[in-house]
Amino acid sequence: MTDNKNINMQDVWQQDKDHYIHPWTDFSTFKETGSMILTDSDNVHVTDGEGRKYLDGIGGLWCVNIGYARKEMAEAIAEQIMKIPYYSSFGHHTTIPAAQLAAKLAELAPGNLNHVFYGCGGSVANDTAVRMIHFYFNQLGKKSKKKIISRIDGYHGSTYMAMSITGVKFDHIGFDIEEELVHHISCPNPYRRPAEQSLEEFCDEKVQELEDKILELGPDNVAVFFAEPIMGAGGVIVPPKGYHKRTLDVCHKYDVLYVSDEVVTAFGRLGHMFASEDEFGIVPDMITCAKGLTSGYLPLGATIISEKIYDVISKPQADGALFTHGYTYSGHPVSCAAGIKNIEIMERENICGHVKDMGAYFEEQVKSLIDLPIVGDVRGRKFMMCIENVANKETKELINPDAKVGNRIADHCQARGLIVRPLAHMNVLSPPLTLTKEHIDFLVATLRESIEATMADLKQEDFI
Structure with a gap:
């Protein structure tokens, strides 16, 4: 990994907040929270400026297919x-x-x-x-x-x-x-x-x-x-x-x-x-x-x-x-x-073959989340999956948008060492194609814990 010891992360955070206009910025929060600084990577993991390691469940942005830091x-x-x-x-x-x-x-x-x-x-x-x-x-x-x-x-x-x-x-x-x-x-x-x-x-x-x-x-x-x-x-x-x-x-x-x-x-x-x-x-x-x-x-x-x-x-x-x-x-x-x-x-490395084999397991495991009360649909193929969260499985009515359920789930995941992408009431998974069974098991278990934690956060009015 790169030696970042001589870099003041607080200075970087401030420089970014003051000068860098990010794609899809939420200005209602950015001016206070700023950005998460990512400093290092290896295969399917990225590391932040404080040394915390995360499994990257979104492959950068649908794209780091062969994994990070390939020499x-x-x-x-x-x-x-x-x-x-x-x-x-x-x-x-x-x-x-x-x-x-x-x-x-x-x-x-x-x-x-x-x-x-x-x-x-x-x-x-x-x-x-x-x-x-x-x-x-x-x-x-x-x-x-x-x-x-x-x-x-x-x-x-x-x-x-x-x-x-x-x-x-x-x-x-x-x-x-x-x-x-x-x-x-x-x-x-x-x-x-x-x-x-x-x-x-x-x-x-x-x-x-x-x-x-x-x-x-x-x-x-x-x-x-x-x-x-x-x-x-x-x-x-x-x-x-x-x-x-x-x-x-x-x-x-x-x-x-x-x-x-x-x-x-x-x-x-x-x-x-x-x-x-x-x-x-x-x-x-x-x-x-x-x-x-x-x-x-x-x-x-x-x-x-x-x-x-x-x-x-x-x-x-x-x-x-x-x-x-x-x-x-x-x-x-x-x-x-x-x-x-x-x-x-x-x-x-026959990565396409790996995706066909491991993608079937990934689909199966992510779809196991359908038993959770707010998970209305789990869809996608191979290493391209989405979880849609709803207030009512029968009517498919959405949770109150103000509850930002996708963001809540993503935040809980991040606190547990996993990055997933929130899209309104949904969460998207597009990890590097080099995931192993062990990576998938961690990813899905963490998602389950995070969805359960989000359900505990939600209030009755969020379901109206």
Whole structure:
């Protein structure tokens, strides 16, 4: 571990509070409480500024898939820095890692998704997808095909366009979004379907809703449907069986492109390098990815596109015209070197196989929490799980939002050496993919204790 003895943690805490604007800051508490300082890490654990160790139940943010402090990852990054740390990819320059990683992603991606555009993260990957798709239809002379359909509770990033595509309404409060281009259909959450409705009927309804929305907007106006294979930040929503295949068919019926947002699900979280085909049986027109691409060691995202799209956008639209899209750090060689090493480690250690085996145990153990009085639903797959807490299991009525039940559970977990993510009345688990049975047993036992402690905290009015 790094020697932090000469660092005054109180000074760091104050500097952070005074100057660092954090993503998703709760300003009602931050100005008093400030931030938890994390200083060290090892495999599935992180350590805070006071030397306390925690099992990281959220993998940083869905992303530290191969675990923390991998020496060979650090060496690969350092080696590339000493060779060439950066060069612009504009003007037909490239580097070895950028080219090699693109070829590897093309090999791993389903179907003929053979072409890779790099950015710095998932939001940028989805923004890139929109610009490419609009350009694609412009090239085909279908210039009215601009509109975007996504889903309520879908999450696609926080740049202006990506947040507009995002359907988590809470994230829009106080901010502007693009409402002319982007249209949302309802969330395919089986837990919240009417009691009398079968899963098959629910799936029929959600697929029909997509087709109805395309027809309402006009097929000549709709360009793309964005969908996460499993909806992450919206509450780990696993749609009913057949949903993705049927929505893909609807899209192709009306010449609407399908973007599979695999920013969370790619690179092992569900036991596959990409989940679209291997887990859900679809080959989309584009896949966007980030997070687990480098296991969070360095920022990197990618938009992977099909031959059909590439064949159109790779033709000059006019004499002397360029494909004028890109970023200073597109194909950053050090980030790409981290991506190559990350995939090498995953393949060598068969991390996807480990997730398939250990993920089944993880699912089973987390689902054992369903016996607790406030746990209404436990859902997800493999190393991507969610616990939804309710006031009444029969009616699925929510606990009073002012009780902040998700935060209470997360606080109790943290006091016991476990970090989980609160999302309103829910708690999300997305740990490093290197968890062992012993880690899982500790995680689930700690969650049980923390939910029980939270129940003891709650007052009668919280259930009204």
